[in-house]
Amino acid sequence: MEVFETVLAGSDGLIDGLVSTNTQFEVEKQYTFSSIDGSLTLIIARDETTGNWKRISSTEPYLSGWVDELGEQIDQRITPGPDL
Template identity: 55%
Template sequence: MERQFDAVLTGSDSPIEGLVTTIDYSGYPQAYEFKSIDETLHLVIVQETDGHWIRVAGTEPYLTGWVDELVEQINHTSSIE
């Protein structure tokens, strides 16, 4: 079942608001896509079988901390559902 929620990432100049959606990504147990409201940022992150999260697609440039920020928000949202 597709799941969506609002998320905010820390940008270099200001917060970046967007929508996170669960997606299917072949070979990975979990995958999420972040699209900013202003359409300037797109990230796809996946969870590897060892539990580690990585970025596999998206716009450039990007901040490496965004993966951790996004995972934290995913985990928080999952815990309150």
């Protein structure tokens, strides 16, 4: 997966950032969101048992809803919709 731009909804407004695949871990595929302004880093991976997204690491503070929000955006990228 290539790097892509995305936005997360923060408590004070929108946070622009880039998502990339973290390839240094072979056990699970991890995705890193890095905000453009450098204030937020969030690393998530899919839990192979439940299929849900989980936080691996992040800067503090962070909103727990970001894990699902970012996971949904990644899912849309790796599972494209039907061609129109």
